[in-house]
Amino acid sequence: MTTVLPEEVRAVQARADLLHSAAEVDAAYDRLAAAITERLHDANPVVLVVLNGGVVPAGQLLPRLAFPLQMGYLHATRYRGDTRGGTLHWVVKPRPEVAGRTVLVLDDIFDEGYTLEAIVRELHAMGAREVLSAVLVDKVHARKVPGFSVDFVGLQVPDRYVFGCGMDYHEYLRNLPGVYAVGAGD
Ligand SMILES: O=P(O)(O)OC[C@H]1O[C@H](OP(=O)(O)OP(=O)(O)O)[C@H](O)[C@@H]1O
Numbered sequence: 599m600t601t602v603l604p605e606e607v608r609a610v611q612a613r614a615d616l617l618h619s620a621a622e623v624d625a626a627y628d629r630l631a632a633a634i635t636e637r638l639h640d641a642n643p644v645v646l647v648v649l650n651g652g653v654v655p656a657g658q659l660l661p662r663l664a665f666p667l668q669m670g671y672l673h674a675t676r677y678r679g680d681t682r683g684g685t686l687h688w689v690v691k692p693r694p695e696v697a698g699r700t701v702l703v704l705d706d707i708f709d710e711g712y713t714l715e716a717i718v719r720e721l722h723a724m725g726a727r728e729v730l731s732a733v734l735v736d737k738v739h740a741r742k743v744p745g746f747s748v749d750f751v752g753l754q755v756p757d758r759y760v761f762g763c764g765m766d767y768h769e770y771l772r773n774l775p776g777v778y779a780v781g782a783g784d
């Protein structure tokens with residue numbers, strides 16, 4: 599993982615472009631919650647948060663879901679604090695038990711899609727009855743993993759490295775309430 603200093607993080611933040619304001623992100627959570635509720639209100643799902651980035655969207659979405667559900671987590675990373683993805687590394691496998699259950703996986707971003715595709719495959723291998731996925735952000739480009747799509751998407755972003763709302767810049771800036779793209783040259 600590349601080490602960056604807090605002063606550098608402040609400079610990157612200052613040069614970044616705001617893609618979606620906090621108010622736009624809030625409205626996206628409302629839309630996502632409505633779509634998820636319509637689909638899953640009678641499914642008694644297990645909602646699994648993908649650490650780390652999924653924590654922020656999950657913290658916003660879960661209180662908007664007013665139906666019976668259980669929650670858990672898994673920790674898988676492909677980027678390991680870097681801005682380019684590698685192979686998927688499992689830190690913690692999905693828990694609790696998902697056999698026979700409807701599962702909803704919550705993450706921050708669907709970029710090339712290899713992370714979510716591998717997670718969904720693992721959940722099916724663990725015996726889940728049905729696996730759906732939801733992300734705050736879908737990055738628009740033509741390099742998606744073949745044969746896989748996300749069920750619920752909040753917002754779209756262009757093909758740039760983004761941060762905020764759970765998404766990191768070298769493990770920083772996940773806490774910002776809007777979605778930003780790094781400036782040219784960063
Ligand atoms: O669609 P992909 O190209 O596979 O990328 C998307 C994944 O990348 C990020 O995770 P990362 O590996 O950076 O770990 P993090 O959640 O700790 O940031 C993000 O949270 C997604 O899980």
Ligand SMILES: Nc1nc2[nH]cnc2c(=O)[nH]1
Binds near residue numbers: 709710758760761767
């Ligand atoms: N923070 C962040 N994580 C990612 N994982 C895959 N793409 C991205 C991205 O653009 N930003």
